[in-house]
Amino acid sequence: MKEFSTVGKSEWKVDGASLATGRAAFTADMDFRDLLHARILYSPHAHARIIKIDTQKAKSLRGVHGVLTWEDLPRIVHTTAGQGAPEPSPYDSFLLDNKVRFVGDRVCAVAAESPEIAEKALSLIKVEYEILPAILDARDAMKPGAPVIHDEKEAQQVIHTPYDPSKNMAAHVELNIGNVEGGLAEADVALDYEYETHYAQHCPLEPHVAITYLDENGRLIIRTSTQVPFHARRIIAQALGIPVSRVRVIKPRIGGGFGAKQEVLIEGIPAAFTLKTGRPVKLAYSREEEFISARTRHPQIIRLRTGVKKNGDITAIDLGVIMNTGAYGAHALTVICNTGSKTLPLFHCLNVRFVGDSVYTNLPVGGAYRGYGATQGYAAIGIQMDEMAHAIGMDPIEFYKRNHIQVGEISPIIQALGEGREGVEQSLATCGLDECIERGAKEIGWAEKHGKPKEGAIKRGVGMVCLMQGSGIPEVDMGAATIKMNEDGSFNLLIGATDLGTGSDTVLAQIAAEVLTVPLGKIIVYSSDTDMTPFDVGAYASSTTYLSGMAVKKAAENVRDEILSVAAQMFNVSKEETTLRNGEAAAAGKKVSLSRIAHYSLYEREQKQIMGMASHIAHQSPPPFAAHFAEVAVCTETGKVTVVKYVSAVDCGTAINPVLAEGQCEGALLNGISFALTEEYLFDSRGRMLNPNFNYYKIFSARDLPEIKTILVPTFENTGPFGAKSVSEININGPIPAISNAIFDAIGVRMRKSPFTPDRVLKALKGF
Amino acid sequence: MIVNLNINNQERQVEIKPAERLIDVLRREGFFSVKEGCRKGNCGACVVLLDGSPVNSCLIFAARCEGRRIETAESLGSTENLHPLQKAFLDEGAIQCGYCTPGMLLSAKGLLNENPHPAEDDIKKALDGNLCRCTGYVKIIKAVQKAAEAIGKTR
Ligand code: FES
Ligand code: FES
Numbered sequence A: 001m002k003e004f005s006t007v008g009k010s011e012w013k014v015d016g017a018s019l020a021t022g023r024a025a026f027t028a029d030m031d032f033r034d035l036l037h038a039r040i041l042y043s044p045h046a047h048a049r050i051i052k053i054d055t056q057k058a059k060s061l062r063g064v065h066g067v068l069t070w071e072d073l074p075r076i077v078h079t080t081a082g083q084g085a086p087e088p089s090p091y092d093s094f095l096l097d098n099k100v101r102f103v104g105d106r107v108c109a110v111a112a113e114s115p116e117i118a119e120k121a122l123s124l125i126k127v128e129y130e131i132l133p134a135i136l137d138a139r140d141a142m143k144p145g146a147p148v149i150h151d152e153k154e155a156q157q158v159i160h161t162p163y164d165p166s167k168n169m170a171a172h173v174e175l176n177i178g179n180v181e182g183g184l185a186e187a188d189v190a191l192d193y194e195y196e197t198h199y200a201q202h203c204p205l206e207p208h209v210a211i212t213y214l215d216e217n218g219r220l221i222i223r224t225s226t227q228v229p230f231h232a233r234r235i236i237a238q239a240l241g242i243p244v245s246r247v248r249v250i251k252p253r254i255g256g257g258f259g260a261k262q263e264v265l266i267e268g269i270p271a272a273f274t275l276k277t278g279r280p281v282k283l284a285y286s287r288e289e290e291f292i293s294a295r296t297r298h299p300q301i302i303r304l305r306t307g308v309k310k311n312g313d314i315t316a317i318d319l320g321v322i323m324n325t326g327a328y329g330a331h332a333l334t335v336i337c338n339t340g341s342k343t344l345p346l347f348h349c350l351n352v353r354f355v356g357d358s359v360y361t362n363l364p365v366g367g368a369y370r371g372y373g374a375t376q377g378y379a380a381i382g383i384q385m386d387e388m389a390h391a392i393g394m395d396p397i398e399f400y401k402r403n404h405i406q407v408g409e410i411s412p413i414i415q416a417l418g419e420g421r422e423g424v425e426q427s428l429a430t431c432g433l434d435e436c437i438e439r440g441a442k443e444i445g446w447a448e449k450h451g452k453p454k455e456g457a458i459k460r461g462v463g464m465v466c467l468m469q470g471s472g473i474p475e476v477d478m479g480a481a482t483i484k485m486n487e488d489g490s491f492n493l494l495i496g497a498t499d500l501g502t503g504s505d506t507v508l509a510q511i512a513a514e515v516l517t518v519p520l521g522k523i524i525v526y527s528s529d530t531d532m533t534p535f536d537v538g539a540y541a542s543s544t545t546y547l548s549g550m551a552v553k554k555a556a557e558n559v560r561d562e563i564l565s566v567a568a569q570m571f572n573v574s575k576e577e578t579t580l581r582n583g584e585a586a587a588a589g590k591k592v593s594l595s596r597i598a599h600y601s602l603y604e605r606e607q608k609q610i611m612g613m614a615s616h617i618a619h620q621s622p623p624p625f626a627a628h629f630a631e632v633a634v635c636t637e638t639g640k641v642t643v644v645k646y647v648s649a650v651d652c653g654t655a656i657n658p659v660l661a662e663g664q665c666e667g668a669l670l671n672g673i674s675f676a677l678t679e680e681y682l683f684d685s686r687g688r689m690l691n692p693n694f695n696y697y698k699i700f701s702a703r704d705l706p707e708i709k710t711i712l713v714p715t716f717e718n719t720g721p722f723g724a725k726s727v728s729e730i731n732i733n734g735p736i737p738a739i740s741n742a743i744f745d746a747i748g749v750r751m752r753k754s755p756f757t758p759d760r761v762l763k764a765l766k767g768f
Numbered sequence B: 001m002i003v004n005l006n007i008n009n010q011e012r013q014v015e016i017k018p019a020e021r022l023i024d025v026l027r028r029e030g031f032f033s034v035k036e037g038c039r040k041g042n043c044g045a046c047v048v049l050l051d052g053s054p055v056n057s058c059l060i061f062a063a064r065c066e067g068r069r070i071e072t073a074e075s076l077g078s079t080e081n082l083h084p085l086q087k088a089f090l091d092e093g094a095i096q097c098g099y100c101t102p103g104m105l106l107s108a109k110g111l112l113n114e115n116p117h118p119a120e121d122d123i124k125k126a127l128d129g130n131l132c133r134c135t136g137y138v139k140i141i142k143a144v145q146k147a148a149e150a151i152g153k154t155r
Helices: A016-020 A056-060 A115-123 A180-186 A229-240 A268-277 A287-293 A332-341 A374-391 A396-403 A412-416 A433-444 A504-516 A544-571 A594-604 A658-677 A735-747 A758-766 B022-028 B084-092 B101-114 B120-126 B138-154
Strands: A036-042 A048-054 A064-068 A106-112 A126-131 A169-177 A189-196 A209-214 A220-224 A247-250 A281-284 A300-308 A314-326 A352-360 A458-468 A478-485 A491-495 A523-527 A579-581 A584-587 A590-593 A611-617 A625-635 A641-651 A707-712 B002-007 B010-015 B047-050 B053-056 B069-071
Touching (some): A016 B084, A016 B101, A036 A287, A048 A106, A064 A115, A064 A268, A106 A115, A169 A332, A169 A412, A189 A374, A209 A268, A220 A229, A229 A247, A268 A281, A314 A332, A374 A396, A374 A458, A396 A433, A396 A458, A433 A641, A478 A504, A478 A594, A491 A504, A491 A544, A504 A544, A544 A579, A544 A590, A544 A611, A590 A594, A625 A735, A641 A658, A641 A735, A658 A707, A658 A735, A735 A758, B047 B101, B053 B101, B101 B120, B101 B138
Parallel strands (some): A314 A352, A641 A707, B002 B069
Antiparallel strands (some): A048 A126, A064 A106, A169 A352, A189 A300, A209 A220, A209 A281, A300 A314, A458 A625, A478 A491, A478 A611, A579 A584, A625 A641, B002 B010, B047 B053, B047 B069
């Protein structure tokens, strides 16, 4: 392994000290004069047409400065999904509409001098609805005669892909490789089961918040908690019918996103009020609004058929998915694509079929959520692999080792399945999975614990699963960086990339520092401001380190080149004879510091700004790999499942900052465990979410924490910066299958429907 | 109405509305480290120390704080002079987005005020009301242990 000076070190986060001292400014941490507060009225009905909205009383309330209904806004169809253009998500949304499609859909909005007045104004608004029949089960959505949720004429797909709102079909995907029926016929054992994953929410500690205002030139400034500042700029301009040049989006510190803030969800409403009133307007979601109205993890119903030979060869995989996208099609196509494309390539098997339907229902809207369809896919495949191994009496570890993709293989699935378009041919360059499996198994004590008889009322078991994800979207995502040099030898690093708490500002600064041979403190990072920084697609698809990191590396190399030219001029030698090391340029036995070089180029001879700029797109999406091992204790009297220990061994290439990389693993993993065991949307019979708070929607706290062990297994990915691949998403995919498999090891019962709550486990145990 | 508050060792007279919550008053006074995550007492993002003990400032009426001592994360240390807890959080990677951090730090400080040598379970219990969605708590707990050790050494 190569030696680096900053890369590979667990440096403090560049924004760490300001965060630790409470000084760092998040979106709402700023005073605005004459600030108005926007509030939204939500639909109490799952499906209804709005006949009339009487806003008269609200408008005449003192302190109210505006009410918006669908009649006050241009009717511009768009998608809120926050993706690149043209978006693969259907255009089926308006800022406000004359129809509501789920409990929690927007009806109208008010802006007032205080949140209390705004709240009061909402209570004065009278809405007359024509209630329509609703679809509350994804299985009913495509039945003939089902109510049509998107009957508006504007609903459309802007890319070439199947879309039929008259059948509530938001997306459809099909893939056929080899001969599945032949493969199944050849199998010694064929399995066919249904799995189901549930609604859940990202729960970033900071709910969505945006403040909009006009600058002195009348441009619209949007200060917002977003993962995608550049897409937000484009989409807000589109939805309001104003030019992109009139909009500036600034992302300050943000309090977590996990996909929730890829959605361009709330900015349009305060922006419309600001344009109308000329005043700054703030819209901050409450936790309850976050649950009922923001995005969720798309639930899936998965039918999985596989065939396996006695020797352990998988002969066929047939994956059928019905995905509930809720009332709007945000990420309806790409999430379901990922359910296949981030799971199936893990295996050698060449007889593969994948058919997926994303369907509209009158339930909360799915969106991007860490794991992005792969989480749901592994909830089926990760369990059925264990079932296959069990059926032929093979240790799951041997089974994975035999079946997982190897270096040099080209997966026909990755090639066929892109995100809303064809994928890209790529041959696997690195895979640390075998080492992950070995080290993880040792850490959990697999050989001593798996498949052993259990005693007592509380039974222990171990389970494992292997995973892959991607690193960005090849030939689609682009990141760019600018670096300029200052006379004290420091550098401004300007990046469009979006740090949502992940530490990407730090990781990208480390990459720049490494190339420029300076300590991290010499890099001043400014990110995610559409007026000031170059473009970047934003923080999603596990792309920032791998993709934006390469842009930073290239930009820094350009700067290094310029530094060397100036130094060569100073030394009166050729550039080729000059080297840069430890913040000094050297040639012919002479040395000169970076600050001296900068000073020279800014003030002395042939003056110029030393700076570099680069863009990067990737032609590959090298998968990170992981092996997860869970040890659980199952109480056979109450059905309660406790995770005792959880081990994740992860190949993310080079960890640019190991402590931050571990943090990504641990955070994802605990979110995954909490999702597998306790987090769940509960609905009443009319589609209303019943538990929109942390009291009844239980996310894990410190006390619930099992023993967690993270093992980073290094590989070196040549196409990534200093060998890096991605790390942020993969680890959320393991807990459902690993825990389900561990429950089976403990009590001999297969849990195929998440979450594994005590009542579900008990029911399964009692056989009903 | 007017209340007298001692915020971070400074006496302040603050104009408030009768039913105003402490979180809103503190933020209006510029103590933006006090974060809001739920307004229901369920997340701990708004934790401050009231006479040395951690409380959820979203559940407390400012009017009830007359004459009392309030500490926010701004008082812990500065960038140049970090509190051992802040330093340990940075060393251990216990901060990701940092939204939960002020509350976590103050709950941890409240714990160390009471119990300078907490066992792992004591830390988990003390931080139970502070949710963090980013870190998975592993590094936060370790940071509190490290800080306790560091403070112990300087005593
Ligand atoms: S905001 Fe006070 S506990 Fe959540
Ligand atoms: S660091 Fe983001 S919530 Fe704790």
